[in-house]
Amino acid sequence: MSEPIPSPEPAASQPDSTRTGPGRLLVAVYGLFALSASARAGVQIATKFSHAPVAYLLSAFAGAVYILATVTLANGSPAARRIAVLSCSVEFAGVLAVGTWSVADPATFPDATVWSGYGSGYGFVPLVLPVFGLLWLRHCARRAAAQRTSMSQTRPECAEAG
Amino acid sequence: MNQDSYPPALICPSCPPAAGPAPVTTKGSNISFVSGAVPTTIIVAGLALAGYALLMTALNRRMGLVLLAGLGVLEILLLVLVGMIVARLIGGGRPAGLPTLIGYLIATPLVPVIAGFWGALERSRWGPAVIAVAGLVAAVLIVRLHEIWPVISV
Numbered sequence: 001m002s003e004p005i006p007s008p009e010p011a012a013s014q015p016d017s018t019r020t021g022p023g024r025l026l027v028a029v030y031g032l033f034a035l036s037a038s039a040r041a042g043v044q045i046a047t048k049f050s051h052a053p054v055a056y057l058l059s060a061f062a063g064a065v066y067i068l069a070t071v072t073l074a075n076g077s078p079a080a081r082r083i084a085v086l087s088c089s090v091e092f093a094g095v096l097a098v099g100t101w102s103v104a105d106p107a108t109f110p111d112a113t114v115w116s117g118y119g120s121g122y123g124f125v126p127l128v129l130p131v132f133g134l135l136w137l138r139h140c141a142r143r144a145a146a147q148r149t150s151m152s153q154t155r156p157e158c159a160e161a162g
Numbered sequence: 163m164n165q166d167s168y169p170p171a172l173i174c175p176s177c178p179p180a181a182g183p184a185p186v187t188t189k190g191s192n193i194s195f196v197s198g199a200v201p202t203t204i205i206v207a208g209l210a211l212a213g214y215a216l217l218m219t220a221l222n223r224r225m226g227l228v229l230l231a232g233l234g235v236l237e238i239l240l241l242v243l244v245g246m247i248v249a250r251l252i253g254g255g256r257p258a259g260l261p262t263l264i265g266y267l268i269a270t271p272l273v274p275v276i277a278g279f280w281g282a283l284e285r286s287r288w289g290p291a292v293i294a295v296a297g298l299v300a301a302v303l304i305v306r307l308h309e310i311w312p313v314i315s316v
Contacts, residue, residue, distance in 0.1 A: 020288075021286055023288075024289065025288050032295070032299060043262050047261055
């Protein structure tokens, strides 16, 4: 957020940066869900935790995963990309697990989480978001690998970095 | 037609007659009229902005002044709505989910601002795509506000 340097920052122009191009949109949507999921969980846990403890704790967990994915996608360094792959994978597994759980056992979820019903309360965006995130991270990893090989020499082979 | 019972300036100084609320200008009816018009305008404006921004993305255009101006209009509308809701709260109205409402009142006006900065940093078609998300989110937030506090009619 706070970047007082007016000169174009080098990280933004690097081709392996995950926050430019389609990544700009991804980070925006991830940031939106990070804010909404964690704020919602915070209010629910603070005001009526005993009403649906499982749902609210899962909401808080989802919020934490979204925050981690937002920060690492916006950062874009190789280490951050690995953490982003991990958090997107956890997110995808979480949507599938919590979605199935909420359908199979609705009594545990008297109040909805971000992930219950596979994210149906949020237009199923929580379901497709990690897929796009993982596809974008794979694209960035391949692009970075291709650039490295072409810089060292010879063929730009698509190699998975993380 | 001259309006005997009300001095014209008190009814509506700028708009033509028969536009504004009905001559029954009690305070309550005036507010409920406005709080229906502004949210609806925000939804329409948000969806229109999203549609235009998506068109710009499809046409492979970058961020432009039109999109920033649209965000500015959306921001002003949202601030007006927040002011009206705060006035309702000060006037003694209390929704069931007050903490949630306060969270929405803080977060909602930030949406166009953050989207504007984040989108303006982008030098490709994906800048307008960010603005499209902001427009959609503004429309959805109004619907959610209505669910939190039905006084905010759409």
